[in-house]
Amino acid sequence: MDIRSENEKDTGAITAVTMAAFADHPVSRQTEHFIVSALRAAGALTISLVAEVDGNVIGHIAFSPIEITDGTCEWYGLGPVSVLPEYQKQGTGKALVNKGLSMLKDMGAQGCVLVGRPGYYRKFGFKNYPEMMYKGIPQEVFLALPFSGQIPEGNVIFHEAFGAES
Numbered sequence: 001m002d003i004r005s006e007n008e009k010d011t012g013a014i015t016a017v018t019m020a021a022f023a024d025h026p027v028s029r030q031t032e033h034f035i036v037s038a039l040r041a042a043g044a045l046t047i048s049l050v051a052e053v054d055g056n057v058i059g060h061i062a063f064s065p066i067e068i069t070d071g072t073c074e075w076y077g078l079g080p081v082s083v084l085p086e087y088q089k090q091g092t093g094k095a096l097v098n099k100g101l102s103m104l105k106d107m108g109a110q111g112c113v114l115v116g117r118p119g120y121y122r123k124f125g126f127k128n129y130p131e132m133m134y135k136g137i138p139q140e141v142f143l144a145l146p147f148s149g150q151i152p153e154g155n156v157i158f159h160e161a162f163g164a165e166s
Contacts, residue, residue, distance in 0.1 A: 001092065003099045006048040006060070011040070013057035014050065014082075021082035031165050032080040038161030039064050046076055046107075047100050051083070051092050059083040061096040063104060064161070066113060068132070069154035076104055077158050078114040097124055101145070111146040113156055118143060132156055 006014060018033040039045045044064045051059035061081040068075060078100065083092045101124065104112055114121060115137055118128070126143035131153040134142040144151070 001058075001095065002052045003049055003095055004052070006045075006050050010050050010057055011037075014048075014060045017057055017060050017084055018080060018082040020084055021088075022080070023085075029165075032082065034164040034166055035080060035162055036060070036062055038164035039159060042159065042161055044159045044161060047103050049096055049100055049103075051087075051096055053087070058087045059092045059096055061093075061100050063100050063112070064159045066159070067157040068152045069157070070152050072110065072150075072152035072154070074108060074110040075152065075156075076109055076112050077156075077162075078112050079116070094123075097121075105147055110148050110150065111144060111152075113142070113144045115141055116143065117141070134158075 014036060015033045018036055022028040022030055022032045039062060045062055046065055047063040049061050050057045059082060063076045063078055066075050066077045081093055081096055101112060114126065118140060121143050124145065126145045128140060129144050129151050131151055132144050134156045
């Protein structure tokens with residue numbers, strides 16, 4: 001498996017992978033592919049990586065800038081992360097997350113947030129910090145990973161692309 005930055009030729013494959021990955025997801029509204037496209041169109045994909053096997057895209061992860069109401073800068077949101085169902089539970093998602101987090105750290109990011117399953121993301125160091133909130137989302141599934149040890153205090157605002165529905 002190879003992990004690399006997305007290129008223009010990957011957009012169709014990324015859409016297909018994202019749709020397949022979330023097709024049966026119990027809490028998905030099946031808008032994740034619209035979110036990725038809207039982030040791309042807005043120039044807000046800070047990091048966009050694909051996982052390839054034999055030249056075929058089998059996974060994708062996106063990182064985009066977030067706002068925090070206390071004014072803290074250089075924090076990013078992880079998501080969505082997508083892996084074709086037949087490649088799930090084989091380390092593809094883990095490899096995408098690790099590579100993306102490493103790239104964020106290398107570019108001087110201060111931390112990363114996400115909405116996801118705590119049991120999965122804790123192994124990367126993510127945890128719930130009550131001083132950081134994301135309105136409308138249960139606190140237990142809103143997780144953060146500070147790179148500098150500093151925990152911002154305030155509401156997190158993801159890019160407006162996260163509201164994309166078409």
